[in-house]
Amino acid sequence: MNNQSIVLFLMGPTAIGKSKLSLQIKKIFPKVELLSVDSKLVYQGLDIGTDKPTSKDLQKYGYRLVNIVKPQIIYSAIDFYKDATKEIKNILKFGKIPLLVGGTMLYFKILLNGFASLPPSNPDIRNYIYTNICFKKxxxxxxxxxxIDPVYSKKIHMNDVKRVLRAVEIFFVSGGQSRSQLIQSVHKKLPYKIFQFGLIPHDKSVLYTNIVQRFHHMLDSGLEEEVRALYKQQDLNISLPSINSIGYKQMWLYIQNKYSYQDMINHTIKSTVKLVKHQLTWLKKWTNITYIYDNQKYLLIKKIQNILKNNF
Known part of the structure; x- marks a missing residue:
């Protein structure tokens, strides 16, 4: 086996320390190249609320798929698949080892399994479309x-609101691709040997405490000012995936006087905890994965060292 067949995955819930660990791995193993698997780190200007690596670290360690689109753009799972597979090929081409790091489990899934299916349903966007764009008509x-999809519209009746709404939602979620287009598009799984690692909490209460502390640190670091700067941009609104993300959505509503400051904090922390539980549920059902407790991160270093030793 040669290095062109090796790809590493590092998954885990929000606030568990994946980014810091990945930078440590990069320092120890120079052949590793970092690639972000995070649906929010792709957006420019969303720095504090996403706990994005500093500009200095991004430049020093070459984190890929970070700051690649403006927040006005709807960046879809299909966009990620195309960008990630291209980056992986480029990394392998130069004899390096891709280390994919993040918590957007759907992105990992489509890389592993490929897909010809439609993007998952997004209740928030679907509700926004029906209520605020169509006014329930x-x-x-x-x-x-x-x-947006004349082909599918001929196959479905106007009164079938559920399916019509789903088709319109797909257009928004996928970044402007219709249901008919996606059905015809088949994407293959990665043709490499993949070593998967899941960073999990040794104590969930510690992780939840970290979530609270991390958000208060974001507030102290200027999250409100960051969101206010985004709020001033007339082409941004809360229905966009960038602004509708945890922390930004709640602060946006606070700026609109729809939340009190404390409500904003409470809702953000509650939503983050809910996200973490969802991520951990995904991880529990994952196959062909090695779990590493967050208080034993050194074990991951040893395992990567063994992988490199046995395959190079």
């Missing part, structure tokens, strides 16, 4: 479908 909803 099924004819208006169907007219939108006819414009």
């Amino acid at each position: 099924k004819k208006r909803l169907f007219d939108i479908l006819k414009k």
Whole structure:
């Protein structure tokens, strides 16, 4: 086996310390190249609320797929698949080893399994479309479908609101691709030998404490000022995935006087804990993965060392 067949995955929930660990790995193993698997780190200007590595670290360690699109863009799972597979090929081409790091489990899944299916449902976006764009009028909803997906609109009745709404939602979630286009698009899984590691908490209460402390650190570091700067941009709104992300959504609502300051804090922490539970549920069901407790990170260093020793 040669280095062109090796890819490393490092998954884990929010606030468990994946980014710091990945930088440590990069220092120890120079052949490793870091690639972010995070649906929010792709956005420019979303720095504090995403706990993004510093500009200095990004430049020093070459983290890929960070700061690649403006927050006005809807960056889809399909966009990630195309960007990630391209970056992986480039890394391997130069004799390096891709280390994919992040907590967006859907992104890892499509790299492992490939996909010809549609993106998962997003209740928030679906509700926003129906309530604020179509004003709960099924004819208006169907007219939108006819414009964005004329092929599918001929196969479905206007009164089938559930399916019509899902088709319109797909257009928004996928970044402007219709249901008909996606059905025809088949993406293959990665053709490499993949070593998967999951960073999990040795004590969930410690992780939840870290979540609270981390968010208060974000507030102290200027999260409100960062979101206010985004709020001033007229082409940004809370329906966009960038602004609708945890921390930014709640601060946006605070700026709009829809939340008190304390409500903003409480809702952000609650949403983050909910996200972590969701991420851990994904990890529990994962296959072909080696779990590493967050208080035994040195074991991951040893395992990577063994992988390199046995394959190079």
